[in-house]
Amino acid sequence: MSINKVVGSFDEAVADIxxxxxxxxxxxxxxxxxxxxxxxxxxKLGVKNLTLxxxxxxxxxxxxxTKSFRKTPxxxxxxxxxxxxxxxxxxxxAFPGMSRxxxxxxxxxxxxxxxxxVEMIPQGTLAERIxxxxxxxxxxxxxTGAGTVFEEGKETRVxxxxxxxxxxxxxxxxxxxxxxxxxxxxNLVYQGTSRxxxxxxxxxxxxxxAEVDELVSLGGLDPEAIVTPGIYVDRVAVRQNGx
Amino acid sequence: MKARLDEQxxxxxxxxxxxxxMIINLxxxxxxxxxxxxxxxKEVLFHAENGCLGYGPMPTTEEEENFxxxxxxxxxxxxxxxxxxxxxxxxxxxxxxxxxDLCVLGGLQVSEKGDLANWVTGVGRPxxxxxxxxxxxxxxxxxxxxxxxxKEDEPKILKQCTYPLTAxxxxxxxxxxxxxxxxxxDGLVLREKAPGWEVDEIQALxxxxxxxxxxxxxxxx
Numbered sequence: 332m333s334i335n336k337v338v339g340s341f342d343e344a345v346a347d348i349x350x351x352x353x354x355x356x357x358x359x360x361x362x363x364x365x366x367x368x369x370x371x372x373x374x375k376l377g378v379k380n381l382t383l384x385x386x387x388x389x390x391x392x393x394x395x396x397t398k399s400f401r402k403t404p405x406x407x408x409x410x411x412x413x414x415x416x417x418x419x420x421x422x423x424x425a426f427p428g429m430s431r432x433x434x435x436x437x438x439x440x441x442x443x444x445x446x447x448x449v450e451m452i453p454q455g456t457l458a459e460r461i462x463x464x465x466x467x468x469x470x471x472x473x474x475t476g477a478g479t480v481f482e483e484g485k486e487t488r489v490x491x492x493x494x495x496x497x498x499x500x501x502x503x504x505x506x507x508x509x510x511x512x513x514x515x516x517x518n519l520v521y522q523g524t525s526r527x528x529x530x531x532x533x534x535x536x537x538x539x540x541a542e543v544d545e546l547v548s549l550g551g552l553d554p555e556a557i558v559t560p561g562i563y564v565d566r567v568a569v570r571q572n573g574x
Numbered sequence: 575m576k577a578r579l580d581e582q583x584x585x586x587x588x589x590x591x592x593x594x595x596m597i598i599n600l601x602x603x604x605x606x607x608x609x610x611x612x613x614x615x616k617e618v619l620f621h622a623e624n625g626c627l628g629y630g631p632m633p634t635t636e637e638e639e640n641f642x643x644x645x646x647x648x649x650x651x652x653x654x655x656x657x658x659x660x661x662x663x664x665x666x667x668x669x670x671x672x673x674x675d676l677c678v679l680g681g682l683q684v685s686e687k688g689d690l691a692n693w694v695t696g697v698g699r700p701x702x703x704x705x706x707x708x709x710x711x712x713x714x715x716x717x718x719x720x721x722x723x724x725k726e727d728e729p730k731i732l733k734q735c736t737y738p739l740t741a742x743x744x745x746x747x748x749x750x751x752x753x754x755x756x757x758x759x760d761g762l763v764l765r766e767k768a769p770g771w772e773v774d775e776i777q778a779l780x781x782x783x784x785x786x787x788x789x790x791x792x793x794x795x
Contacts, residue, residue: 359624359662360648363641386662401648404641426702439699449700454623455666455708462663473670475711478742523642523659527624530661558661 336517337546337567341372344540344568348505350378355461355506355536356385356410357529361401364525365389366509366542367408368570373507374408374416382421383410384461384503386454386528390428391415391437400434406574411437414447422447423501425454453481456498458531464500465535465563472497503536510559513543514550517564518557526558534563541567576770578721578751583795586611587749588678588719590794592618596675597627597668599709602647604719605678619656621674622646623705625665630654646705669705669712677713679706681720681748683735686782688745688757690718691737703740710741722750723779731755731762732781752776754793761785766793 338344348354354373358365373381391411393399413419414437427449428436441447452460456475463471476482477494486497508529510519519541521529533539541559546569579587581604589611592598599621600606609631612618619628623646630652633639638652645651668674683691690710694701710716723729731748748755753776754766764784767776769792777784 360644361641362624362644362648402639426704427700429702430699442699451700451703453703453707454662454705455670455712458662458666459670475670475708477711479707479739481707521659523640524622524624524626524644525642526659526661528662531663 335515336561336564337515337569341368341542341568342375344566345369345372345376347538348373348376348378351380352378352505353382353384353503353536355503355532356383357508357527357532358389358409359386359524359527361403361407362525362527363404363522364509364527364529365407365409366507367406369507369540369542369568370408370410370412374412374418377418379418380420381413381418382423383413383419384423384501385410386424386457387426387428388414388422388424388436388438414438414441417446420447421450423450423452423457425452425457427451456481457501458528460498460501461528461531461535464502465531465533468500470497470499501535504538506532506536506539508532508539508541510541510543512545512547512552513541513564513567513569514547514552514561515567516549517541517561517567518552519543519559519564520552520556521558530559533559538565539563540565542570543567544570544573576775579768579793579795581607584719584749584751586795587754587793588717589613591676591717591747592616594618597621597673599623599669599674599677599713601677601679601706601709603680605680606645606647606649608678620645621665621668622651623662623665623669625660625662626651626657627660628654628657630657666705666708669708672712672714674709674713676715676717677709678717678719679709681718681730683730683732683737684718684745684748685732685735686762688743689735690716690740690745691735692718692740693738695737707740710744715746716744717747717749718745719749722752722776729779729781752779755784756787763787764790766791768793769795
């Protein structure tokens with residue numbers, strides 16, 4: 332058996348993440364598409380000065396004695412964990428999180444303390460810049476952002492009578508993604524809206540690491556239904572008993 | 575103090591704009607409530623930025639809550655026959671590629687040119703742009719639903735927005751708690767007024783000059 336992307340543990344899966352790495356993280360809201368175990372392993376690894384790229388970096392863990400303002404899946408952690416632990420120096424995202432009383436994301440606290448830089452990107456531009464990194468697209472023009480603050484410092488061009496902004500690929504060192512099932516080639520399928528950014532990020536960084544619920548044998552995934560072809564995946568780490 | 579429409583009634587008025595066969599995207603807040611008022615004789619599909627088309631209503635029991643099925647506001651949705659899932663790049667191809675017929679967003683400010691500001695005031699914490707900007711640029715038709723004035727009684731329909739824009743010249747219709755206002759090549763046209771409200775009272779709370787529709791009606795609610 333010469334191709335086997337399955338690694339023995341989440342710790343092993345993230346062991347080469349280094350200080351200053353740029354990390355893509357899948358997930359959206361409280362959906363189950365967040366690689367909670369990989370994030371906990373990165374927290375344990377203790378690497379610092381990370382740049383975290385995610386739609387929503389996350390709310391982290393509620394303060395001791397308080398409950399989360401929203402329901403989350405069992406054994407859930409999000410990127411907020413790494414912000415709370417002080418491992419993240421920059422966040423690139425579309426949705427930092429609400430900042431109402433009782434719903435304050437750790438991002439806001441660190442940002443106000445000037446311990447964290449935040450770069451905002453419209454959600455669709457974020458997805459397309461990540462896709463461009465995967466797809467070898469050197470740059471692309473899109474109308475989103477023309478005539479707004481997101482145009483500042485960028486090349487613009489009128490195409491078909493519409494103003495457009497030139498956007499570049501968002502390149503990263505690691506992608507931490509979450510899928511439902513995998514085989515040893517790294518082919519992946521997802522569940523419902525837990526898919527979100529995960530297939531976009533797979534293959535968009537130098538190393539893509541997938542956290543999955545279940546490993547199946549080759550042939551166990553319908554080739555017509557595979558969402559992420561294994562070519563984009565470098566490592567697969569499997570949850571035990573679904574958590 | 576005159577009666578203004580409450581949020582549910584505004585959402586009901588929004589849903590009157592739903593036409594048979596439309597693909598619709600609903601933003602945070604009042605727009606999301608409009609999904610509860612789909613006219614019975616119409617079939618529409620809801621699009622969620624996080625990769626779902628054709629999702630069903632919010633669950634009514636805890637057993638139906640599924641962490642693999644949330645809409646773009648992070649709220650649980652339900653399965654509905656014919657629904658499909660896709661990733662974020664595909665989802666925004668639908669938006670940017672102008673495949674969404676109607677989008678309904680909340681608003682902080684709207685200018686008389688149809689500029690929308692709805693994500694940040696420009697001071698304090700970073701705002702949440704989310705998918706609003708892509709939707710404002712990409713949707714075929716954009717409705718903004720919001721209160722007519724701020725909590726401090728300042729107009730929200732202005733000659734020019736003072737907050738950072740979500741998108742320039744994108745709004746087609748505003749539904750507020752006292753009026754329905756259309757954007758036409760000739761400017762803002764007052765099309766409907768809430769029960770008990772007079773034209774001059776609505777104009778007094780609106781910075782740009784409103785044209786009055788020949789067909790001005792009272793909102794049916």
